[in-house]
Amino acid sequence: MLRLQNxxxxxxxxxxxxxxxxxxxxxxxxxxxxxNGAGKTTLLNTxxxxxxxxxxxxxxxxxEVTACSADEIVRLGISQVPEGRQIFAPLSVVDNLRLGAxxxxxxxxxxxxxxxxxxxYALFPRLHERAQQYAGTLSGGEQxxxxxxxxxxxxxxxxxLDEPSMGLAxxxxxxxxxxVSRLRDERTTTIFLVEQxxxxxxKYADRGYVIETGKIMLExxxxxxxxxxxxxxxxxxRQKQPIWE
Amino acid sequence: MAILDTRMECCPRGELEQLQLExxxxxxxxxxxxxxxxxxxxxxxxxxxxDVCSMQDFRKLPFTTRSDLTANYPYGMFxxxxxxxxxxxxxxDTTDTPTVVGYSAHDLQTWAALVARFLSAGGVTRDDVIQVxxxxxxxxxAFGLHHGAEQIGASVIPAxxxxxDRQIRIMQDYRTSVLVATPxxxxxxxxxxxxxxxxPKLLMLKxxxxxGEIWSEDTRRQIEQRLFIQAFDNYGVSELMGPGIAGECxxxxxMHICEDHILPEIIDPATGRTLAPGETGELVLTTLTRxxxxxxxxxxxxxxxxxxxxxxxxxTLVRMSRIxxxxxxxxxxxxxxxxxxxxxxxxxxxxxxxxLYRVIVGRENNxxxxxxxxxxxxxxxxxxxxxxxxxxxxxxxxxxxxxGLRIEVKLMExxxxxxxxxxxxxxxxxxxx
Numbered sequence: 001m002l003r004l005q006n007x008x009x010x011x012x013x014x015x016x017x018x019x020x021x022x023x024x025x026x027x028x029x030x031x032x033x034x035x036n037g038a039g040k041t042t043l044l045n046t047x048x049x050x051x052x053x054x055x056x057x058x059x060x061x062x063x064e065v066t067a068c069s070a071d072e073i074v075r076l077g078i079s080q081v082p083e084g085r086q087i088f089a090p091l092s093v094v095d096n097l098r099l100g101a102x103x104x105x106x107x108x109x110x111x112x113x114x115x116x117x118x119x120x121y122a123l124f125p126r127l128h129e130r131a132q133q134y135a136g137t138l139s140g141g142e143q144x145x146x147x148x149x150x151x152x153x154x155x156x157x158x159x160x161l162d163e164p165s166m167g168l169a170x171x172x173x174x175x176x177x178x179x180v181s182r183l184r185d186e187r188t189t190t191i192f193l194v195e196q197x198x199x200x201x202x203k204y205a206d207r208g209y210v211i212e213t214g215k216i217m218l219e220x221x222x223x224x225x226x227x228x229x230x231x232x233x234x235x236x237x238r239q240k241q242p243i244w245e
Numbered sequence: 246m247a248i249l250d251t252r253m254e255c256c257p258r259g260e261l262e263q264l265q266l267e268x269x270x271x272x273x274x275x276x277x278x279x280x281x282x283x284x285x286x287x288x289x290x291x292x293x294x295x296d297v298c299s300m301q302d303f304r305k306l307p308f309t310t311r312s313d314l315t316a317n318y319p320y321g322m323f324x325x326x327x328x329x330x331x332x333x334x335x336x337x338d339t340t341d342t343p344t345v346v347g348y349s350a351h352d353l354q355t356w357a358a359l360v361a362r363f364l365s366a367g368g369v370t371r372d373d374v375i376q377v378x379x380x381x382x383x384x385x386x387a388f389g390l391h392h393g394a395e396q397i398g399a400s401v402i403p404a405x406x407x408x409x410d411r412q413i414r415i416m417q418d419y420r421t422s423v424l425v426a427t428p429x430x431x432x433x434x435x436x437x438x439x440x441x442x443x444x445p446k447l448l449m450l451k452x453x454x455x456x457g458e459i460w461s462e463d464t465r466r467q468i469e470q471r472l473f474i475q476a477f478d479n480y481g482v483s484e485l486m487g488p489g490i491a492g493e494c495x496x497x498x499x500m501h502i503c504e505d506h507i508l509p510e511i512i513d514p515a516t517g518r519t520l521a522p523g524e525t526g527e528l529v530l531t532t533l534t535r536x537x538x539x540x541x542x543x544x545x546x547x548x549x550x551x552x553x554x555x556x557x558x559x560x561t562l563v564r565m566s567r568i569x570x571x572x573x574x575x576x577x578x579x580x581x582x583x584x585x586x587x588x589x590x591x592x593x594x595x596x597x598x599x600x601l602y603r604v605i606v607g608r609e610n611n612x613x614x615x616x617x618x619x620x621x622x623x624x625x626x627x628x629x630x631x632x633x634x635x636x637x638x639x640x641x642x643x644x645x646x647x648x649g650l651r652i653e654v655k656l657m658e659x660x661x662x663x664x665x666x667x668x669x670x671x672x673x674x675x676x677x678x
Contacts (some may be wrong), residue, residue, distance in 0.1 A: 003263055005263070005266060005296040006266075006299070008295070018295035019267045019270055019294070019296075019297070019298060021263070021267045021270055022267055023260075023263050023264075025266065055298070056298075097302070117609055179402035195352075195616075208269075209267075212274075213271070215271075215274045215294070215295060216274065216296075217271050217274050217275060217278075218271050218272045219267050219268055219271055220534075224351060227350070227351065228351065228536075229325070229329045230325070236482075
């Protein structure tokens with residue numbers, strides 16, 4: 001469904017992504033794990049058209065989208081849930097959702113947008129309860145739910161999430177990931193998510209890629225990555241050797 | 246016959262190529278990061294792994310050869326700390342050009358899965374009783390087949406290098422249905438059964454999966470007619486992992502290479518230039534998923550050609566033709582590689598011998614034999630038979646010890662051997678392979 005080949009991206013003189021190739025097949029949950037500054041967000045932004053790749057190609061549903069603008073990509077069916085939620089705090093929950101359907105509004109009309117909002121309420125009952133509340137007054141977990149719901153308003157086939165676990169309590173993280181799994185299982189939405197929380201991400205994903213300073217170092221099924229000693233050492237905090245002086 | 250991993254073995258070519266690309270980049274990154282040999286190989290040419298953006302770029306990368314492996318003996322080529330290596334095998338079992346191959350836990354899993362693929366393609370199921378008549382030891386062959394067969398759920402008999410009569414007895418009593426061996430051993434079994442008056446038709450044997458040496462369609466026919474089985478070819482390279490690189494399907498028109506784990510190329514052995522599909526040249530392999538022992542463009546020395554046409558069995562994986570020749574003088578006897586240079590080195594260590602020799606490989610009663618013709622200095626050409634015999638014996642034991650194989654020695658006068666070498670090759674393989 002989504003195919004990246006030999007992507008190089010950078011800002012100014014600094015190369016961030018170095019020859020990244022990966023793919024996401026329909027119905028999969030794929031994760032990209034890596035440390036701070038490894039290039040995870042840059043990769044998502046390259047997919048979503050927010051940053052231009054210097055070379056390489058992004059192909060979505062057999063169509064090259066490397067040079068498409070961000071709004072075109074949303075129209076084609078890729079929605080991003082940005083890092084740190086980025087909800088519109090001074091607006092109400094329902095207005096946030098309406099804005100999520102911005103690119104569809106003209107085609108759908110008011111009724112269909114409203115129907116879509118109802119679907120989101122069914123998916124996230126908490127948002128229904130707080131529909132008229134300012135988004136900024138929601139808890140962190142609720143804000144993340146709202147960010148996901150807002151992305152889903154555009155009816156994407158592929159949902160990309162940037163660190164959905166950021167700044168959330170472990171229980172809330174588990175809830176978010178369960179919701180993401182449900183999206184795939186019930187609505188057949190394909191998921192691509194980048195995470196620093198490698199353990200949780202690999203627990204819910206089918207496959208994963210490990211990125212290190214802009215380079216993909218490993219690719220594999222989630223259970224294989226979880227069992228990989230290198231991954232365990234670097235991202236799961238296992239096998240720590242005592243330091244001898 | 247079942248396709249074990251339909252998703253991979255029948256993967257559309259476009260998706261497969263994407264997967265190869267995705268796996269190649271990380272393996273290059275890991276080589277560069279973890280293996281000093283590869284890092285210097287890249288640094289000398291001022292390239293970094295991320296420069297490799299296409300197959301054209303990839304083909305500019307240097308080859309890895311057997312001597313690189315020897316130069317980095319024992320652990321220099323390992324890409325993970327030894328603590329993470331769970332198995333160590335050797336590829337050439339000699340004292341002079343030793344090589345070591347390491348496997349991580351995940352490497353072993355992959356290995357078993359790939360062997361299971363070709364076993365399955367050859368019709369092996371969980372209902373089979375499979376007799377593995379490869380020697381269990383430092384070589385990886387027996388273990389690969391063993392793990393693969395266990396993964397399928399077949400009942401595995403590690404018959405190893407038991408005596409022929411014992412093997413036949415096991416075959417009768419345990420009701421072996423699949424034989425795994427070298428083709429020459431299969432013929433040896435047939436000979437022995439004939440001598441013992443055992444009718445192979447009364448055995449439960451249905452199929453045989455053969456490898457470990459070069460063999461021909463003619464040998465296949467002989468095996469099939471004499472043992473009343475179906476014979477399948479498979480291909481392994483001990484430096485890569487052993488068996489599991491490629492194997493025949495029911496069509497038996499070439500061996501499917503596990504391209505999701507191994508990237509094959511065919512090159513002109515003289516120039517190193519990449520050849521087009523269908524052309525015969527040296528097989529060069531790159532591992533795509535090996536953790537402990539990644540190899541970049543490893544020159545196997547085996548001559549073959551690649552056929553990308555879809556196979557009637559439904560697999561999309563490329564097929565390689567039967568190996569008929571090698572690029573070098575290496576002869577493979579009983580699964581052991583004999584490199585002429587090794588013999589040369591041994592000879593120079595022994596006093597009274599001219600470094601002039603000829604290797605003759607023959608086959609008598611389906612038993613391979615190696616005879617070494619050696620020239621001796623004139624002053625040591627013995628008058629007394631006793632001394633002569635003692636010298637030959639010393640030479641024979643030294644060669645056998647260091648090559649891991651029984652070798653017959655024939656002393657010759659320098660003139661006679663000179664004449665022989667003028668008219669014939671240094672290594673003469675008279676086996677009709």
